[in-house]
Amino acid sequence: MSDEKLRQLYIQAESSLNRARNELYKPLDDVVNYSACTFSRSALYQFLSCLYILHSGDATDEVTSDKPDYMRRSVEDGTKTMDELIAYVGKHVPEVKKLDFEPVRCTHNNIKDVLNDDEIYFCNDTIQIYTCTDLAEKIKGLVLEKAFGGIQPGINPL
16 A cells, blocks of 8 residues: 555544544533544544554455455455454554553444444443543554654645
8 A cells, every 4th residue: 555545544544533532622511422432433443554554565454365355354445343453453563452442342343333324333431432532542653653753644735
């Protein structure tokens, strides 16, 4: 996968994280937990995807690469589960193994389940959403360090 696609995925993740943070900055009674949760989980998934792509060199699971395209599991289309990403990235980034991912297991492992309009699941506990957002922040820091040398990627100037 190109550096540009990795940078774009990072920017998407940063946007999702900012949206989660903006929701959580509201007074507690005004927080829309659904929004904060889905944005937080999306950011975490996307940041983990950045690390997955960085270490695999591809957005598609190498284990299923011998299968037809329609059977491949990919981070680009959200068919990889959160647990698959955590397991793969944990093998390549030791710092990930030290993190507690239990807070994100409050609903489903697959990001598609969170974003699927037919069956929406989310966490309704604001404190737990803060925990997931903090976890996304930690993974973001690892992405910055490992993929971008500690420098925040941004939109290229015209």
